[in-house]
Amino acid sequence: MNLEELFKLHKEQSIEGRYLTLDHIQPLLDKLNTNNQVQIIGKSILDKPIYSYQIGTGETRIYLWSQMHGNESTTTKALFDFINVLNSGSDFAKKLLEKFTFYAIPILNPDGAALYTRENANKIDLNRDSQNLTQPESKVLREVFEKFKPHYCFNLHDQRTIFGAGNTGKPATVSFLAPSYNQEREINENRLKAINVIAGINDTLQQYIPGQVGRFDDSFNINCIGDTFQFLGVPTILFEAGHFPNDYEREITRKFIFFSLISSFELLSENDLVDNRINDYLNISQNKVVFYDFMYKNIKINYDGIEIITNFVAQYKEELIENKIHFNAYIAEVGELENYFGHYEYDAQGAFYSDNHNSFPKVNEKADFYLNKNVKFVNGLIKS
Numbered sequence: 001m002n003l004e005e006l007f008k009l010h011k012e013q014s015i016e017g018r019y020l021t022l023d024h025i026q027p028l029l030d031k032l033n034t035n036n037q038v039q040i041i042g043k044s045i046l047d048k049p050i051y052s053y054q055i056g057t058g059e060t061r062i063y064l065w066s067q068m069h070g071n072e073s074t075t076t077k078a079l080f081d082f083i084n085v086l087n088s089g090s091d092f093a094k095k096l097l098e099k100f101t102f103y104a105i106p107i108l109n110p111d112g113a114a115l116y117t118r119e120n121a122n123k124i125d126l127n128r129d130s131q132n133l134t135q136p137e138s139k140v141l142r143e144v145f146e147k148f149k150p151h152y153c154f155n156l157h158d159q160r161t162i163f164g165a166g167n168t169g170k171p172a173t174v175s176f177l178a179p180s181y182n183q184e185r186e187i188n189e190n191r192l193k194a195i196n197v198i199a200g201i202n203d204t205l206q207q208y209i210p211g212q213v214g215r216f217d218d219s220f221n222i223n224c225i226g227d228t229f230q231f232l233g234v235p236t237i238l239f240e241a242g243h244f245p246n247d248y249e250r251e252i253t254r255k256f257i258f259f260s261l262i263s264s265f266e267l268l269s270e271n272d273l274v275d276n277r278i279n280d281y282l283n284i285s286q287n288k289v290v291f292y293d294f295m296y297k298n299i300k301i302n303y304d305g306i307e308i309i310t311n312f313v314a315q316y317k318e319e320l321i322e323n324k325i326h327f328n329a330y331i332a333e334v335g336e337l338e339n340y341f342g343h344y345e346y347d348a349q350g351a352f353y354s355d356n357h358n359s360f361p362k363v364n365e366k367a368d369f370y371l372n373k374n375v376k377f378v379n380g381l382i383k384s
Contacts, residue, residue, distance in 0.1 A: 010084040020073035042140035045121035063150035065105040070112020074241035075156030078257035116264035122334030168286035177238035179226035193235035199277035214287040295342025329367035329380030
């Protein structure tokens with residue numbers, strides 16, 4: 001199967017970028033709702049509808065949800081790309097629809113999506129509410145789980161640009177986790193099923209983004225939804241859409257999430273899973289916090305009257321302004337910064353730092369500065 005062609009053919013062109021709300025996907029849901037496949041299954045804190053979409057007649061039930069964190073939209077885009085495949089009428093689509101019944105919640109947290117925040121309107125992280133179930137969105141997710149009785153759960157998220165695949169200097173463009181079901185992080189039959197699927201996805205992704213797949217930390221937290229569902233006996237897979245070089249809108253990462261979804265269901269539909277791939281899973285590089293968006297090396301600064309050579313880094317803050325996400329770079333840290341990388345790196349070779357206020361980079365200030373007073377940086381990048 002040519003995944004590149006499949007993506008090109010079925011990419012949902014009406015949605016793009018990082019800011020994705022109910023208003024953006026409502027036309028898609030309306031188009032999909034030809035025979036009551038789309039349902040309102042609950043309401044958010046601010047009384048916005050939470051939608052589900054169900055398709056397929058197969059015995060194996062698959063439960064997928066995205067934007068549990070409102071500002072994590074990449075997997076929602078890929079989910080609609082995948083839904084387009086399911087509605088394509090192709091032989092592959094027919095095979096999947098005969099094998100599986102898919103139940104998707106495209107935006108679980110519509111209030112957080114509109115506000116571009118991780119939390120819901122009550123400032124609660126829904127991924128820490130799987131036991132107390134204090135929020136309506138959490139209750140909806142759990143009620144569907146109990147009613148639908150899935151055989152597999154797909155927990156779809158984004159992760160920040162700070163994560164790398166181990167210490168390799170490569171970003172963790174896509175990361176996965178088969179969550180633990182107990183404090184001891186043991187592997188039982190259900191967790192092993194999730195592990196085997198991830199190992200199979202990784203085989204595919206290594207052909208496209210070698211060394212850029214990560215494995216998320218598996219410390220057990222029963223308050224997290226993936227850990228809860230794994231504890232309740234359902235194989236659960238966490239997807240984390242991360243950074244691909246120069247892809248801050250995550251349109252390239254979106255493609256690799258799509259590849260991952262297609263690979264998952266191709267493996268499961270053909271029952272093409274090796275019995276035990278624990279070692280292959282553990283050989284996927286551990287997700288590590290090793291990146292900043294910008295790294296500036298060998299900068300000369302004047303600090304308390306002493307000239308020294310140092311490094312500093314800057315990080316984007318994603319700020320919602322007039323319904324658009326703006327990436328604004330702020331200085332994050334100054335120092336040796338050993339074992340860290342920048343998605344953008346600049347070697348100043350001893351050039352002297354200055355800005356409109358200081359002769360040294362100040363944490364939390366905008367990354368607008370000069371080197372040797374003649375090279376101007378605005379919002380982290382050289383102004384041409």
